[in-house]
Amino acid sequence: MTIRSTVAQALVRFLAVQFTERDGERRRLIGATWGIFGHGNVAGLGQALVEYADEMPYHQGRNEQAMVHAAVGYARQSNRLATHAVTTSIGPGATNLVTGAALATINHLPVLLLPGDVFATRPADPVLQQLEVPFAADVSVNDCLRPVSRFFDRINRPEQLIPSALAAMRVLTDPVETGAVTLALPQDVQAEAYDWPEEFFAERVWTVRRPGADPVELAAAARAIRNARRPLVIAGGGVRHSRAEAVLAEFAEATRIPVASTQAGKGSLRWDHPQDVGGVGHTGTATADELARTADLVIGVGTRYTDFTTASGTLFENPDVRFVNLNIAPYDGHKLAGLPLVADARSGLGELKKALDGHRTADSYVTEYTEDKERWEQRVDACYEADEPDVRPTQPQVLGALDALVDETDVLINAAGSLPGDLHRMWRTRSHDQYHLEYGYSCMGYEIPAAIGVKLAAPERNVWALVGDGTYLMMPTEIVTAVQEGTAIKVLLVQNHGYASIGGLSESVGGERFGTAYRYPSDDGTFTGAPLPVDLAANAASLGMRVLRAKTVRDLRTALAEARAADTPTCVYVETETADTVSGPPPAQAWWDVPVAETATRSSAVKARELYERHVSTRRRHL
Numbered sequence: 001m002t003i004r005s006t007v008a009q010a011l012v013r014f015l016a017v018q019f020t021e022r023d024g025e026r027r028r029l030i031g032a033t034w035g036i037f038g039h040g041n042v043a044g045l046g047q048a049l050v051e052y053a054d055e056m057p058y059h060q061g062r063n064e065q066a067m068v069h070a071a072v073g074y075a076r077q078s079n080r081l082a083t084h085a086v087t088t089s090i091g092p093g094a095t096n097l098v099t100g101a102a103l104a105t106i107n108h109l110p111v112l113l114l115p116g117d118v119f120a121t122r123p124a125d126p127v128l129q130q131l132e133v134p135f136a137a138d139v140s141v142n143d144c145l146r147p148v149s150r151f152f153d154r155i156n157r158p159e160q161l162i163p164s165a166l167a168a169m170r171v172l173t174d175p176v177e178t179g180a181v182t183l184a185l186p187q188d189v190q191a192e193a194y195d196w197p198e199e200f201f202a203e204r205v206w207t208v209r210r211p212g213a214d215p216v217e218l219a220a221a222a223r224a225i226r227n228a229r230r231p232l233v234i235a236g237g238g239v240r241h242s243r244a245e246a247v248l249a250e251f252a253e254a255t256r257i258p259v260a261s262t263q264a265g266k267g268s269l270r271w272d273h274p275q276d277v278g279g280v281g282h283t284g285t286a287t288a289d290e291l292a293r294t295a296d297l298v299i300g301v302g303t304r305y306t307d308f309t310t311a312s313g314t315l316f317e318n319p320d321v322r323f324v325n326l327n328i329a330p331y332d333g334h335k336l337a338g339l340p341l342v343a344d345a346r347s348g349l350g351e352l353k354k355a356l357d358g359h360r361t362a363d364s365y366v367t368e369y370t371e372d373k374e375r376w377e378q379r380v381d382a383c384y385e386a387d388e389p390d391v392r393p394t395q396p397q398v399l400g401a402l403d404a405l406v407d408e409t410d411v412l413i414n415a416a417g418s419l420p421g422d423l424h425r426m427w428r429t430r431s432h433d434q435y436h437l438e439y440g441y442s443c444m445g446y447e448i449p450a451a452i453g454v455k456l457a458a459p460e461r462n463v464w465a466l467v468g469d470g471t472y473l474m475m476p477t478e479i480v481t482a483v484q485e486g487t488a489i490k491v492l493l494v495q496n497h498g499y500a501s502i503g504g505l506s507e508s509v510g511g512e513r514f515g516t517a518y519r520y521p522s523d524d525g526t527f528t529g530a531p532l533p534v535d536l537a538a539n540a541a542s543l544g545m546r547v548l549r550a551k552t553v554r555d556l557r558t559a560l561a562e563a564r565a566a567d568t569p570t571c572v573y574v575e576t577e578t579a580d581t582v583s584g585p586p587p588a589q590a591w592w593d594v595p596v597a598e599t600a601t602r603s604s605a606v607k608a609r610e611l612y613e614r615h616v617s618t619r620r621r622h623l
């Protein structure tokens with residue numbers, strides 16, 4: 001039996017019946033499709049989505065990049081068992097996907113991209129928005145998506161959809177390979193009919209596997225851990241993706257090995273778990289970074305060891321330090337010349353725990369990190385507290401006000417600016433999925449659309465997008481989408497008139513904060529004049545959000561509580577102490593390599609270079 005329909009109709013029907021399964025849990029893989037229509041997809045996928053509207057939910061985005069962010073947010077909240085598809089027109093609609101695709105792939109989060117493409121049949125070259133490459137007629141702008149996709153294909157003939165769609169599902173559901181998957185769809189092919197085998201539209205279940213460890217690797221890892229006096233676990237995003245939190249807690253309790261976390265791994269243990277020592281690396285806690293400096297064995301679990309985690313290769317100072325890397329991807333398992341333990345995080349941790357039966361770290365080690373953690377928490381308390389409630393808060397006091405309000409059901413989303421550092425160092429994570437920090441790509445503008453995706457995956461949760469003013473300006477567009485669909489996200493908008501983060505960084509590397517504040521130009525060509533008369537609260541309100549303005553710490557507490565209780569999209573707008581006056585968060589506990597000018601006339605850069613060279617000299621290559 002065959003069924004005659006267009007390529008676009010067949011694709012929509014196929015996507016509606018794909019499922020994932022893991023640990024007995026079955027999820028629909030493609031929960032919905034986001035779309036912005038133009039001539040490249042309106043008659044193909046646009047028509048198919050209206051034809052099958054009862055089988056495939058649709059969300060109307062405002063910006064293609066933002067649609068990918070929403071899909072990524074949904075995928076992360078769904079522990080990678082489900083995601084969304086994103087359809088765009090050709091040309092600018094398609095290339096707007098590139099940033100979102102890179103973000104998804106770098107963070108190992110699945111998302112299905114369906115950009116329209118130029119005519120396969122070439123009846124009228126060039127079509128509107130077509131790139132012409134005189135020496136390569138098969139190149140279109142969609143080829144920009146190749147390096148940022150884990151799978152790419154262009155569907156030039158209808159029947160080609162069958163193997164390509166199956167390959168796309170394989171990659172989306174593969175725990176090692178997953179990321180952005182792109183099926184470029186020439187606009188004529190989308191509308192072309194074909195006789196599809198009926199089985200193409202049968203329900204299909206993709207098992208998300210949990211490979212166990214190789215016995216030889218497991219024995220070597222267990223031996224290394226037994227021999228270590230100062231072991232430290234670094235929990236990365238793989239813990240979350242694998243839902244290994246409970247097993248990690250059991251492992252940590254049994255062995256008493258402290259657990260530090262990367263941005264993607266924070267929340268693997270609750271902040272008040274006795275073995276949790278908080279964030280590690282450049283934005284880490286003093287406790288975790290001191291343990292990392294002195295560790296003789298680092299046990300990475302599902303981490304890619306980015307420069308933020310390793311303090312650009314300077315953090316692990318112990319001359320004898322070795323690494324055991326539990327990772328499902330051999331590529332990451334071999335990093336830092338570590339002993340690889342290639343396995344699913346949950347399976348691998350369970351096996352390690354068994355292999356280490358009866359083994360625990362010394363009492364003195366436990367006392368050391370427990371006391372150190374208490375001292376760190378006192379520092380956080382001091383940053384959070386606001387003795388004077390009738391003045392403008394500092395950013396840590398904003399976090400303190402939020403901390404006092406939320407419980408384990410709240411989800412916080414952030415990606416860029418000075419908030420990631422403050423949150424990584426200070427936030428007290430109360431549930432495994434409360435802390436949603438996109439720091440693989442640290443993409444300004446991720447927060448608001450991702451909050452919509454998270455809220456769609458978990459409608460019962462309070463979902464907060466934490467955004468700086470720079471970030472807000474980058475991508476406020478999806479506020480309109482939240483308003484349209486009644487998605488009751490909460491936006492906490494922190495106004496400090498520019499880039500506090502990059503301003504501070506600029507100052508430390510001899511850049512003198514050049515181009516990092518939002519101010520009028522001054523006579524010397526720098527933008528250091530008066531602040532701009534821009535009202536972002538009015539902007540958010542004009543897009544349809546309810547906006548609560550908080551001028552003081554006291555206002556802020558009231559506004560946050562009101563926003564938390566709201567069942568429509570609500571924004572809390574707060575102006576904090578400005579970038580140059582802010583005193584608050586504990587300083588960085590470890591270095592981050594941002595190269596400083598080797599030659600300069602200005603003394604700021606000359607001084608910065610001296611310090612830079614001192615740091616560089618402490619870098620180690622682990623072999």
Ligand SMILES: Cc1ncc(C[n+]2csc(CCOP(=O)(O)OP(=O)(O)O)c2C)c(N)n1
Pocket residue numbers: 416417418419441442443444445467468469470471472474496498499500501502
């Ligand atoms: C899309 C994108 N462009 C540029 C950057 C580099 N960048 C990182 S943080 C930042 C400034 C963020 O400003 P804001 O959101 O106001 O936060 P603040 O630094 O003031 O806390 C910039 C430009 C980025 N991360 N993402």
Ligand SMILES: [Mg+2]
Pocket residue numbers: 417468469470494495496497498499500
């Ligand atoms: Mg700012």
